[in-house]
Amino acid sequence: MAGELKSKVLSSFKLHGLSLRSDASRRLCEALAPVSRAEVNMWLDKIVDVIQKQPLTSSLLDLEVIELAIEECGTASEQENDQTLQVIDAFSIPRLVYNNDRKKFLLNSASKPCLHASADAKTDLFKERYMILYQRTMRHRLFIPPVPGSAPHQDTRKFQLKTVEYLLGTTAKLGRVIVLGMLTQMKEGKYFIEDPTGTVELDIAEAVFHSGIFTENCFVLAEGTYDDKIFHVSALGFPPAEPSNQTREYFGSVNFFGGSSERCAKHSTLLAQAEKDNQDAMFVFLSEVWLDHPKVMDKLQTLFTGYSDMPPTVFVLCGHFCSMPYGPNHVRLLKQGFRDLADLICKFPNIAESSHFVFVPGPLDIGPGNILPRPPIPDVLTEDIRSRVPLVTFASNPCRFQYCTQEIIVFREDITNKMCRNCLRFPGQEESIPSHLVKTITTQAHLCPLPLHVRPIYWSYDNALRVYPLPDLIVLADAYDPFQEEASDCRVINPGAFPKSKFQFKVYWPQKKLVENSQLPD
Structure with a gap:
């Protein structure tokens, strides 16, 4: 058991680009020895999180750094909030932003939110919505690239996301391209898809709309062909949703929801x-x-x-x-x-x-x-x-x-x-309106994916309307009439x-x- 624990500790730190001196790894194994197997990974994630917040001078960690991390985690555990009921105000919800380089959510402490924010806050609002859906989509089984050398499965189709910049940078005709972006109407009667790299005009005359309610400013997966500076869409759908237990397996004990506790x-x-x-x-x-x-x-x-x-x-x-x-x-x-x-x-x-x-x-x-x-x-x-x-x-x-x-x-x-x-095309009758609405909200990870001119939102507090994790x-x-639905x-x-x-x-x-x-x- 001791050898297995030591191996787990060293591999966990190695995944984050860190290594331990022998006395530091010994001390950490002693601290984790009483912990059950089911909770070891959770505590390791928490200790690594604490260490990464410290101003490290080297990736090789000594005993002092580990002692401080264990002490901080122990204090946080003793102070764990045991309130059975908390009512959380929308203006107090932590604003977590996805960092694509570190593959994790970090608290945005660069700017203090305010009701009358600058124009940059409006840009950040859509960027943050995009990054949440992008990282979630890239982890879906249909978009994970196959492992080199592995045997292909005939029943599993793999898709590859392309950016708008990729489309604009080619002169040849492209077939069967999938783009994740936001629907916009930059010119009257003409729709575009937009992502952080640019915008491209859409032709949705022949598009097949999947289930959901498609409005401007919602994020979609558009599949089609690109020719002559126009993206001819054959199918339009929403990015796949993700159950909360999968999200938490990936991001650990991060408290997305808010409240007085630091941990979820x-x-x-x-x-x-x-x-x-x-x-x-x-x-x-x-x-x-x-x-x-x-x-x-x-x-x-x-x-x-x-x-x-x-x-x-x-x-x-x-x-x-x-x-x-x-x-x-x-x-x-x-x-x-x-x-x-x-x-x-x-x-x-x-x-x-x-x-x-x-x-x-x-x-x-x-x-x-x-x-x-x-x-x-x-x-x-x-x-x-x-x-x-x-x-x-x-x-x-x-x-x-x-x-x-x-x-x-x-x-x-x-x-x-x-x-x-405000939808582009009224949903089909194969599902009820509440079913379409619930799919839209869960896949968009947002309570109100309407255009801002239809339903104004304080730009700095858009995170209060996120539903991620679900x-x-x-x-x-x-x-509307009472209903009850379930999704993810x-x-x-x-x-x-x-x-x-x-x-x-x-x-x-x-x-x-x-x-x-x-x-x-x-």
Whole structure:
């Protein structure tokens, strides 16, 4: 066992271009000896990460460097956050950028994000989206180049990505070329594909569109022939999605999701045990909860009555919180609505003391302009309910939940209709509209792949809308009919507009990863 561990330690460091002195490798083997085989690789990745952040003068590491790394990792482990529930604000999510040279994601600390960023931030936004999809596509089995000398498999087709620069640099006709790039309309009625190396005009008259909703500014894999400065597309599809467990196998314990922990919660044994023990935990999702509407308030009372004996872990209520989100009385109605909701919650002591209430604003709720991500509803309107109900959080839109090892994203936006209105070609009828939408979001690794002039986004905070790696659950609180879909081990649900869908809502059981469709009797 000792020889096997030493060999694993030395090979792990060698893969990163590092080597160990004999006393350093001996010390590291002693530190890892009590660790189970399943966790050795995780701890090695963590130690190498810590070492690479240090200002090294040589690739040959001595005992002092290893001691410091072990100490830092041990301290981080002791301070591992064991909060079972965290609500993560969109403006606090770490901005990780893929470094193609080091083949890993690094925290972008060069520039501090701001709401009114320079024009460079807009360029970086699309570059970062491209690099996420590029590195993911290049690791897919269809695009990994065959190993020299290996026997070819007849049933496995291999593809090779080309850049736009490659097309523009040739004078001959090229057949069966595949390009990964962003769809743009640089001239009215003419579409182009763009990547970091350039742009080329497309001819999509004969193109076969695969499943998904194709809009401007989405990234596609275009296959076709290049001739006379025009790329004649025969097939148009999205880059392949990737389950989160594959992503984490490649990038280790990097915390993409956000929160107070430096490591991904998926690697926490404490949180995994807490999730296993708490079998009764559940999330209740409602959308368009009109607090100024008497019938909605009556239905909320019915809902709380039903759950009074077994309070859910979290109630997630999404806006709009007024049935008429305009007019001179909007502020007064909204403030009174939250006061009435506080009165209602206080009638059920079990729920008031045990359940966490999270409010996600809608596009027409009060806030500083309709730009994503949206900050929480202002405190001046919510002070009454916050003072009377102990567990209340007013979140941003979108927002994230870290429940034990589970990752949940909630996004309140009427995204379905906007995607369909702005698509190049309406999706075929072989799949439902929600299926096309879910495929688009999971393959684009983004909640809102619409053009920025259709749905504005703060350029520096575009990372708040990423869905990479894919979470366990995405809640698209949409005005569209309720639905439930799954793609690449990620569940995507829409609870539907509460008053418009005959008072339907969704219940999620994290321990079983089960979604229940629920409805209140009329």
